[in-house]
Amino acid sequence: MTQAPMETLALMETLAGADPAARTACPGWTVHELVAHLAAGAKENADLIEDVLAGRPTRATRSFDEREAVFVAMPDEQLRDELARESTRKLAAVDALAARGPDATYDFTGRKFTAAIARMHGHSEAALHRWDIVGDDEVGETLLVAPELTRHAVEVLNTLPILYEAPAPRARAAGVSRLRVVLRSPAEPDVVLAITPDGARFELRDVGDTAEGDAVLTTDTAHRLLAIWGRGTPQHPVTIAADPRLWATVAAVLWGSAS
Known part of the structure; x- marks a missing residue:
């Protein structure tokens, strides 16, 4: 399986020392709620990709509230374990999708995602949400200056109007x-x-x-x-x-x- 990218590793290291009750730069979210968002997103992506790989009928992406509620309700220690588990599932699913070729896709939030787009979205999400927790630091600066993250932001925000940042x-x-x-x-x-x-x-x-x-x-x-x-x-x-x-x-x- 593909090794976790540096953005994800940096995020996980940050989360290891983060107070779950601390506020983040995401409006209204604590660290616990941000982790729930990440865990739910990883699970949703893994589920949707696995459906495609198994030849099951596709379904619409569940809303943020629908997929995140069960994770928000978890004790923080359990939630951290679920984040690790679902992230591993997602990485494996994306690898399996990539093995079907560069044109293999799955539907996510109303558009087609290839394995390459899914990976880049994961890099972007990890870098941004790490900043949401710790703010400005040298590690974050190194991650956020990557030009591919700017290219991805322009592309994905134009094609995912469900996002409030669109x-x-x-x-x-x-x-x-x-x-x-x-x-x-x-x-x-x-x-x-x-x-x-x-x-x-x-x-x-x-x-x-x-x-x-x-x-x-x-x-x-x-x-x-x-x-x-x-x-x-x-x-x-x-x-x-x-x-x-x-x-x-x-x-x-x-x-x-x-x-």
């Missing part, structure tokens, strides 16, 4: 129908959050293809990835080139508040 839900929550925000990091391709009356999506430009927008935010690569996922920290400087009257709107779209 562009359309963020635009609706902020009450914004037209805005173009460029997220820029030195030596990296620009990412654009484009909102129009017809919808909202992220765009990843080519290196050297400078984007234009109503606002241009420049920050480091790790913090830009956090912003794409609706997260932020005052420890990372941000410069903004825009009409000052737009600042509150940009903040509302990116971080859910005007502050």
Whole structure:
């Protein structure tokens, strides 16, 4: 079986010393509730992949609340054991799917996932949720600057509107129908959050293809990835080139508040 990736290993090491009652950067979640989310997600993915491998009929992905409730109710020690068990199941299932070829897929939250996408989503989730627990540190910086995580964020957020971090839900929550925000990091391709009356999506430009927008935010690569996922920290400087009257709107779209 494929060895657990470095993002997962770093997350597990962080969880080993984390207080289950501690608050996280995920709104309303303690560490225990975040672990329940991870365990439930691993189980759901494993179940769906195993159905495909066994030739069973496919089913819709269960909602977050439906699949997470049983894990939230567990004592924390049992929950940690379940996270390890379900994560191992998921890794094995993804390996088995990969063995069927690069085009083999399963349905997850309304779209097709290949083994490669599932693995990258796992890398991304582990890196982000580790940050949700510990915030800024050297390990997190190393994980979050990986360019493949930015590419994955743009792709998956555009195709999984069920996520509250997806562009359309963020635009609706902020009450914004037209805005173009460029997220820029030195030596990296620009990412654009484009909102129009017809919808909202992220765009990843080519290196050297400078984007234009109503606002241009420049920050480091790790913090830009956090912003794409609706997260932020005052420890990372941000410069903004825009009409000052737009600042509150940009903040509302990116971080859910005007502050």
